[in-house]
Amino acid sequence: MNTIExxxxxxxxxxxxxxxxxEGCDVxxxxxxxxxxxxxxxxxxxxxxxEDLRYADVQVPxxxxxxxxxxxxxxxxxxxxxxxxxxWLQALxxxxxxxxxxxxxxxxxxxxxxxxxxxxxxxxxxxxALPLLLAVGIGIAAAPIAYFxxxxxx
Amino acid sequence: xTEWTLSDVERLSALNEADRTFQMSEEAFRSFYELTSRPVWxxxxxxxxxxxxxxxxxxxxxxxxxxxxxxxxSEDHRRNYLFRxxxxxxxxxxxxxxxxxxxxxxxxxxxPAQTESADQVARRLDVTRAMSTLKPRERSLLWLAYAQxxxxxxxxxxxxxxxxxxxxxxxxxxxxxxxxxxxxxxxxGRL
Numbered sequence: 058m059n060t061i062e063x064x065x066x067x068x069x070x071x072x073x074x075x076x077x078x079x080e081g082c083d084v085x086x087x088x089x090x091x092x093x094x095x096x097x098x099x100x101x102x103x104x105x106x107x108e109d110l111r112y113a114d115v116q117v118p119x120x121x122x123x124x125x126x127x128x129x130x131x132x133x134x135x136x137x138x139x140x141x142x143x144x145w146l147q148a149l150x151x152x153x154x155x156x157x158x159x160x161x162x163x164x165x166x167x168x169x170x171x172x173x174x175x176x177x178x179x180x181x182x183x184x185x186a187l188p189l190l191l192a193v194g195i196g197i198a199a200a201p202i203a204y205f206x207x208x209x210x211x
Numbered sequence: 212x213t214e215w216t217l218s219d220v221e222r223l224s225a226l227n228e229a230d231r232t233f234q235m236s237e238e239a240f241r242s243f244y245e246l247t248s249r250p251v252w253x254x255x256x257x258x259x260x261x262x263x264x265x266x267x268x269x270x271x272x273x274x275x276x277x278x279x280x281x282x283x284x285s286e287d288h289r290r291n292y293l294f295r296x297x298x299x300x301x302x303x304x305x306x307x308x309x310x311x312x313x314x315x316x317x318x319x320x321x322x323p324a325q326t327e328s329a330d331q332v333a334r335r336l337d338v339t340r341a342m343s344t345l346k347p348r349e350r351s352l353l354w355l356a357y358a359q360x361x362x363x364x365x366x367x368x369x370x371x372x373x374x375x376x377x378x379x380x381x382x383x384x385x386x387x388x389x390x391x392x393x394x395x396x397x398x399x400g401r402l
Contacts, residue, residue, distance in 0.1 A: 061382040074360035098385045101392065103357035105338035108331055110253055110358040117252050117269060120244040124237050127274045131232045 063095040073103040148202060155198030162194055233277040244273065247290060250359060251297050257358075258301050258350045260343050268304065272297045287365070294359075294369045298351055305347055341391035349384035356381060 069090055072078040078100070079087055090096040162169075235243070251272060256265035275296050283289040342350055351370055355361040366381075367374045 062378045070357065070360060073357070095382070095385075098389050099357065102338060102353065102385065102388050105334045106354065106358035107360075108335050109257075109339060110250060112331070112335065113253055115249050115252055115256075117248040118266075120241040120248070121237075123244060123248075123270060123273050124240055126270060127233070127277050130274055131278065135232070
């Protein structure tokens with residue numbers, strides 16, 4: 058006998074599901090279930106699982122509450138999705154502004170260099186001062202972007 | 212769960228939008244929910260072993276169901292789709308948090324119903340405890356097959372399994388549950 062599956066298993070399951078098992082079903086089916094290893098296993102577990110589904114203490118939220126929460130969530134998701142391109146656009150704008158600032162700085166650098174020669178730290182060469190100036194420029198440009206991205210807007 | 216803070220006007224507006232955003236009307240949803248919420252919640256509670264997680268996943272299941280852009284051929288198809296969402300959410304959650312150690316809240320979920328005999332209650336408790344020792348997929352299989360009475364096609368569709376492998380998996384799950392139940396005559400079903 059095939060112990061993995063029995064051709065009459067669905068009959069046994071149907072009897073359990075309909076509440077006919079064991080008294081309300083054929084004696085012949087009960088005899089079969091007693092003799093068949095697969096159906097014996099089914100009978101050992103299916104009635105208890107069915108009773109669990111039927112009698113377990115379940116307190117689900119009201120349908121209106123679930124609907125309402127889903128509606129609010131859908132709206133919040135839609136708002137977030139709508140705002141996403143704007144956030145990217147703002148970040149791109151910030152990056153563009155930073156690039157323009159750097160380009161402008163490089164254009165006026167020779168004049169700045171001339172002024173720096175007379176400053177107290179005016180001995181520094183262009184190459185020596187460049188990392189510091191770049192860091193300051195990037196910091197000034199990136200600070201508003203970082204602030205915008207970091208602060209929650211709910 | 213995330214708490215949304217919206218004004219009353221926004222709430223009303225969200226409810227108006229919901230009918231357009233969701234795949235069914237509120238009235239249709241209420242009917243469907245009344246029929247399915249209890250079995251879905253129990254399914255989630257039994258495969259996760261956590262009532263509170265089941266509460267959260269129930270809400271998420273219905274949210275994703277409402278947002279789904281799927282055409283349903285029948286009520287069974289609709290119902291199976293809902294269980295598939297619930298299954299995927301439970302399994303995703305398990306992969307993320309690994310909290311399926313399953314201390315099933317027996318005291319809470321196994322309050323005897325007035326129509327239940329002491330023998331029925333004891334048997335139900337035994338099976339609930341034994342179920343908690345199985346793998347999540349085995350729990351899903353057994354619950355769908357023997358609590359819901361789902362066909363092999365429905366189970367395969369819900370769990371994303373091949374029908375050819377389902378019989379073997381179901382057989383193994385059944386054997387594991389029977390072994391976990393032990394050989395006590397009380398624990399076995401009445402023959």
